Amino acid sequence: MQNWLLAAAVVLAGQNVPPFAGTWTAAHDGQTFARLELRDVNGRLEGRISLGAIHVDSKGVIDRVLAPATSFTAIFDVQMRDGMLAFARKDGDDTDRFELRAAGDDVELKAIVTPQFAEELARDGIAPPAPFRLMRSRP
Numbered sequence: 001m002q003n004w005l006l007a008a009a010v011v012l013a014g015q016n017v018p019p020f021a022g023t024w025t026a027a028h029d030g031q032t033f034a035r036l037e038l039r040d041v042n043g044r045l046e047g048r049i050s051l052g053a054i055h056v057d058s059k060g061v062i063d064r065v066l067a068p069a070t071s072f073t074a075i076f077d078v079q080m081r082d083g084m085l086a087f088a089r090k091d092g093d094d095t096d097r098f099e100l101r102a103a104g105d106d107v108e109l110k111a112i113v114t115p116q117f118a119e120e121l122a123r124d125g126i127a128p129p130a131p132f133r134l135m136r137s138r139p
Contacts, residue, residue, distance in 0.1 A: 060129050
């Protein structure tokens with residue numbers, strides 16, 4: 001009986017963790033502007049991300065790719081919280097933070113914008129980028 005309870009607990013716990021491992025991409029008008037590669041290494045997710053330059057409309061929705069995603073940066077501080085994957089990457093002297101959530105068969109990536117950066121964007125008449133979908137790349 002105890003083995004059955006332990007097996008049931010493992011199965012139920014696994015259902016709360018979205019399957020983030022894999023390669024995810026986002027494109028606009030045929031240009032890939034984001035690529036996220038996540039792999040399971042001994043039960044921990046590790047990976048890298050490539051982000052191109054984008055332009056967003058007044059609501060923060062991507063309306064144009066200025067430069068495609070071409071170079072990768074390692075991600076770090078990878079943590080699962082409430083069914084969401086949080087991680088960071090270095091961008092020069094800055095640290096960019098993100099949240100990744102399951103969205104059906106896809107995932108949704110959200111850049112975490114600090115209040116100070118949001119104010120800076122607002123002064124320039126730019127909306128913070130809205131979350132966007134990434135689709136799993138097929139081998």
